[in-house]
Amino acid sequence: MPRSSRPLLTGLLLAVATGLVIPLQGRINGALGATLDDGIAAAVVSFTTGLVLIAAIGLTLPKGRAALRRILPALKERSFPRFYVLAGGIGALFVFAQSFTVGLLGVALFTVAAVTGQTLSGLLVDRLGIGPGGKRSITGVRILGSVLTIAAVVWAVSPRLGAAADVGSLLLPILLPVVAGCLMSFQQAMNGTATVHYGSPIAATLVNFVAGTVILWIAWLIKVLLLGPGHALPAEWWYYLGGPMGCVFIGLAALLVRSLGVLVTGLGMIAGQLLGSLGLDLVLPAPGTVVALPTILGTLLTLFAIIVATLPWPKGALSSRRPAKGQSGQSGGRTAAKGR
Template sequence: MLQPSRLPAAAGLPLALLAGMAIPAQSRVNGELGAALDDSLGAALVNFGMGLAVMILVSVLLPRGRAGFGQILPALRERRFPRIYILAGVIGAWFVLTQTLTIAILGVAVFTVATVAGQTLTGLVVDRMGIGPGGKKALTLMRVVGAVLTILAVAWAVSPKITGGGGTGDWLLAVLLPLSAGMAMSFQQAMNGTTGMHYGSPITATLLNFVAGFAALLVLWLVKVAVSGTGNALPDTWWYYLGGPLGCIFIGVGALLVRTLGVLLTSLGLIGGQLTGSLLLDLVFPAPGSTVVAATVFGTALTLAAIVVATLPWNMPGVRPLRRRARR
């Protein structure tokens, strides 16, 4: 079996930040595509179809991808991991679908808070249970403080957009969808990290993510077409089709990093990248009506500080792990 490379945390966290920047760009692209098609489910299907095409090409062209592909059947036959892990892509499909379904109702701000809250909380749980390839990680005070600070920082960063919206009654129920997607994403990253380790490459784990996600969305879309017909024709705007390739970056880097950083730190790094990317988008390519205020800038800075806090060792002066007191 191939041995996937491991990156030190000093290199892994910046890489997670860069990969996280793909998500706000993907949200913008998918939102525009969904509006052009007048079909949120169709937009999610196109997103996964483009991502699948990219990953097939990468898997064929790169030696690492071909070698990893050859490990799929042996890994399943030898039960190197629970077979249900190959369905991790269904979680990704659910995330993209909730993205296209609720962005128009919630806005990117509330959507971000909901997914971050779910992802951060379950990141602690997944690490504690040892589901990821890095095994169990202690529930230290620094990790808990970092997770709580991240949620508060994200809420602060997007607070102007939340308070500037309408009444909460319009989105209280809808917010449960991205919350559930965020909670599931930590499990997806753990599953991808584990399968990528046994395939010997995150390329193969990412490929199978898009296979499973595309298949699930295709079934749902065919049912939708049978009931209510198709939406508009595919638009000519080329950048509407970048959502899938951006998802490849996000999923592939996440699968690579969870073995080294663990699920929580990988999630926090990706979250920091999401906020930074959103800030850069609003500054460089602002959407109509979007503004950048002090809370957005300082909230993003606090998120990055929270990630640093979560990486600090528990055995600092005055800090103890969260476990039972040792017997005297």
């Protein structure tokens, strides 16, 4: 394997591994929400435990303390737009979207809507250069990889779409997860940029959890005033693993977007999400779960789509026009000059 390809492969594998925790986190938070009879309360617990953990890590590790001390100077110097500190609010919005629409749309339709938004916005965020990796061109190969990813996710969840209500009547509710998915790419870019200036993903993750936790606590208190509290917190320890898993997801995503870009990081995590879901359905199936052939084939197609989007294809690989010999020679000369 060429040495230049190793960082890309390593980063992509990390993105896939990070995506593996998302279905497990969703299963845990969903079970906690059912136990509490309150989806917003489950989100508050998840964000609060994540905040406590990342704060403890930041205060314990010397590099973490150094990164935390750089937060206020970076904001005062306007090293990046100050509203980036509100990136955690996007995570809170995503949780709101889950709480308010999964029951209506079903998990499958919610996943398709969110993945579609995240994939399309990943192209836009890379093109605008919002992330720390700078601008990345919207090439035909990247568009093809994005389209294949959306098609693969639809195929993978298609066995679960049959039970959904009339999709036409759900167009308005579908917009919420689409918007939440779109904003997830911006969140990753904002956190990635903040990480560069803080010098560590620990600080960016902490700021992210602070913003999300404050927003969710406010929402939960309003809900309690209007509807009253749900059930008491459960004693089982595993209900509280969602927050630590969120720390892993947010921290690694902020780190990976610098080298991979927002689109490829998102595609890798989507692949991990489908693989994780498939693994959960096989090892710890929920009641009524059936692993169908389209689920397996759709997951494999997602992996193929990522390969399409990330391989170093030659320029104009999807174009029918071939460069003239003179142009090819000039290009080779410039490449050789760069090599010297």
